[in-house]
Amino acid sequence: MIQVRNLHHCYPDGTKSLNGASLRIKENEFVALIGRNGSGKTTLLLHLNGILEPKRGSVVVGGLELKKKNLGEIRNKVGIVFQNPDDMLFSATVFEDAAFGPRNQGLSEKETDERVKSALNRVGVFHLKDKNPHHLSLGQKKRVSIAAVLSMEPSVIVFDEPTSHLDPRGRKEIMELICSLNCTKIIATHELELLKYCNSVHVIDGGRIVHSGSGVGNEILKKYEII
Amino acid sequence: MHHEYIDKYSRLDSVVHKIDSRTKMILSFLLILIITAFNNFYPVLIIMPLIVIAILLSKVPVMFFLRRIAICLPFLLFLFFLPFSKAVLLFSKSASSITIITLLMSTTTFSGFLEALKFFKTPKIFILMLSFFYRYLFLFIDNIHRMRHACDSRCFSKKQSFKPATVSGMIGNLVVRSYEQSERVYLAMLARGYNDSG
Numbered sequence: 001m002i003q004v005r006n007l008h009h010c011y012p013d014g015t016k017s018l019n020g021a022s023l024r025i026k027e028n029e030f031v032a033l034i035g036r037n038g039s040g041k042t043t044l045l046l047h048l049n050g051i052l053e054p055k056r057g058s059v060v061v062g063g064l065e066l067k068k069k070n071l072g073e074i075r076n077k078v079g080i081v082f083q084n085p086d087d088m089l090f091s092a093t094v095f096e097d098a099a100f101g102p103r104n105q106g107l108s109e110k111e112t113d114e115r116v117k118s119a120l121n122r123v124g125v126f127h128l129k130d131k132n133p134h135h136l137s138l139g140q141k142k143r144v145s146i147a148a149v150l151s152m153e154p155s156v157i158v159f160d161e162p163t164s165h166l167d168p169r170g171r172k173e174i175m176e177l178i179c180s181l182n183c184t185k186i187i188a189t190h191e192l193e194l195l196k197y198c199n200s201v202h203v204i205d206g207g208r209i210v211h212s213g214s215g216v217g218n219e220i221l222k223k224y225e226i227i
Numbered sequence: 228m229h230h231e232y233i234d235k236y237s238r239l240d241s242v243v244h245k246i247d248s249r250t251k252m253i254l255s256f257l258l259i260l261i262i263t264a265f266n267n268f269y270p271v272l273i274i275m276p277l278i279v280i281a282i283l284l285s286k287v288p289v290m291f292f293l294r295r296i297a298i299c300l301p302f303l304l305f306l307f308f309l310p311f312s313k314a315v316l317l318f319s320k321s322a323s324s325i326t327i328i329t330l331l332m333s334t335t336t337f338s339g340f341l342e343a344l345k346f347f348k349t350p351k352i353f354i355l356m357l358s359f360f361y362r363y364l365f366l367f368i369d370n371i372h373r374m375r376h377a378c379d380s381r382c383f384s385k386k387q388s389f390k391p392a393t394v395s396g397m398i399g400n401l402v403v404r405s406y407e408q409s410e411r412v413y414l415a416m417l418a419r420g421y422n423d424s425g
Contacts, residue, residue: 075417082415087414089362090412091338091358092362100421104421104422132362148419
């Protein structure tokens with residue numbers, strides 16, 4: 001489904017954030033990407049739907065190479081749920097926020113309406129549809145930001161730190177919600193307890209994938225100073 | 228965090244709230260146009276009693292309007308420079324306009340207001356900017372509150388926390404954070420298929 005080959009990235013201030021990262025993700029897999037702060041997790045995720053373009057190396061999603069002409073199609077396939085819901089929710093109502101993506105996809109108002117309703121129902125926040133996102137609790141905002149991506153019906157959803165700042169109960173609920181979604185899922189996290197939900201784990205360090213497998217042992221975690 | 232919202236009373240249930248937001252918008256702008264266009268007291272004297280009735284019907288607290296009208300008190304300073312009647316006319320015109328706008332905003336939800344703008348074919352970018360403004364203004368205020376709390380908790384007196392160096396540092400921090408947030412919001416919009424021409 002997703003193939004990342006020898007990806008390099010350097011921020012304008014000279015910081016090298018990716019240094020030859022390579023990664024393969026199969027369809028319907030639930031993948032965890034773990035690494036320390038500043039190891040390149042978010043930069044890698046931002047490449048997956050073309051927010052950042054590969055300077056060196058390549059990203060292929062569902063057979064399409066990440067290039068300017070494919071951007072629209074790739075963004076339809078890959079949705080990103082950002083770490084801070086306040087970055088995603090900017091409309092006056094929850095409904096409008098969930099409708100932002102489908103409208104950009106060029107869907108009619110009727111289709112948008114259906115998509116938004118089903119997405120809001122799916123994450124259990126339909127009753128909040130007329131509320132201002134600012135009035136919601138963090139857990140509710142996280143749900144709405146997931147609905148905002150679900151309404152675009154992507155085949156891959158990328159979650160950047162999906163459980164940050166949530167209480168244990170909220171963490172469990174969000175993870176169960178994510179597990180129940182029927183698509184390829186990628187989460188970037190440094191919370192090791194989330195690994196039990198995933199069927200594949202990739203460890204990133206210094207901008208490279210240093211371990212891939214169905215699990216990860218303490219030795220590796222220690223070696224890369226994650227614990 | 229608690230702060231006042233522009234459309235704080237917009238979810239009350241009254242006759243005025245039930246009027247279509249487009250009708251209210253056209254009426255408000257027409258009335259303001261009439262009030263400001265004529266150079267005498269008649270429009271104010273004719274229109275304002277009707278507005279007062281609408282305010283009473285709307286169930287929005289009268290104090291809320293009085294506080295809003297206080298914004299134009301500085302116009303009374305013109306009493307010192309202008310003939311008495313002109314200064315009073317200026318004040319009454321601005322106070323009436325503010326009352327009408329406040330009535331419009333406190334009986335229409337912000338989303339209803341944006342819907343109405345959309346109906347009148349306002350450029351998309353303008354509506355998007357207004358909706359950003361409504362959303363992020365409060366986030367901005369929250370940031371200020373949070374920073375103040377964090378600062379106050381490490382200062383032992385008001386004097387310490389209001390030092391010019393502290394305040395300027397905070398303002399700088401806020402500007403940088405808002406700028407960075409705007410970048411992240413834009414990325415999140417791109418990720419959901421937004422394009423500049425859209």
